[in-house]
Amino acid sequence: MPVTKMQLVLFIAYFIGIFSVDAFGDGPSAWKQYRFRQFYLDASNLSATQTTTSQRTRCYTDNTTAPDLPTNIIDIPCKQTARYVIVETTYDAPEDDYLDEHGAILEICEIKVYGCEVDTYGVDCMPCIGCQYCDVSSGVCDACEEMLMRSR
Numbered sequence: 001m002p003v004t005k006m007q008l009v010l011f012i013a014y015f016i017g018i019f020s021v022d023a024f025g026d027g028p029s030a031w032k033q034y035r036f037r038q039f040y041l042d043a044s045n046l047s048a049t050q051t052t053t054s055q056r057t058r059c060y061t062d063n064t065t066a067p068d069l070p071t072n073i074i075d076i077p078c079k080q081t082a083r084y085v086i087v088e089t090t091y092d093a094p095e096d097d098y099l100d101e102h103g104a105i106l107e108i109c110e111i112k113v114y115g116c117e118v119d120t121y122g123v124d125c126m127p128c129i130g131c132q133y134c135d136v137s138s139g140v141c142d143a144c145e146e147m148l149m150r151s152r
């Protein structure tokens with residue numbers, strides 16, 4: 001029976017703030033990224049086997065349909081605190097049907113995850129200044145947290 005879903009799970013240490021994920025598909029010149037269509041990327045605190053897609057936070061859905069191809073490098077801004085990045089597809093590319101290949105196949109070369117631990121920010125993951133949790137890229141203290149502290 002053909003595979004109906006193919007997934008790739010990255011375990012990314014303990015809680016971090018992801019702010020950019022590159023799904024990078026590239027290869028020999030004759031190679032086409034048709035198995036890169038219609039993937040989706042979720043951030044999750046629980047592993048793929050412990051969750052349904054509704055328990056994860058969706059950061060990206062590719063909607064490319066054949067014969068179009070997605071660009072082979074996709075930057076995905078995804079500011080989430082999570083332990084797992086789950087990349088999945090249920091897409092069966094028509095291009096390989098003549099080889100009698102049926103089912104979901106996902107072809108990705110490289111996924112880069114950029115982030116920091118929750119109490120740090122920036123390229124060098126510096127400690128947040130003046131608060132415990134801050135915006136992972138700007139270092140701006142969480143407004144809700146500040147209000148909470150002021151109301152105490």
Ligand SMILES: *[C@@H]1O[C@H](CO)[C@@H](O)[C@H](O)[C@H]1NC(C)=O
Pocket residue numbers: 043044045056057080081082083
């Ligand atoms: C993961 O847990 C943290 C801390 O409880 C929470 O702030 C964050 O939103 C959760 N992430 C997801 C993707 O559910």
Ligand SMILES: *[C@@H]1O[C@H](CO)[C@@H](O)[C@H](O)[C@H]1NC(C)=O
Pocket residue numbers: 060061062063
């Ligand atoms: C793909 O379609 C979904 C549902 O309409 C939408 O939320 C999402 O933003 C689209 N993805 C892109 C990359 O445009």
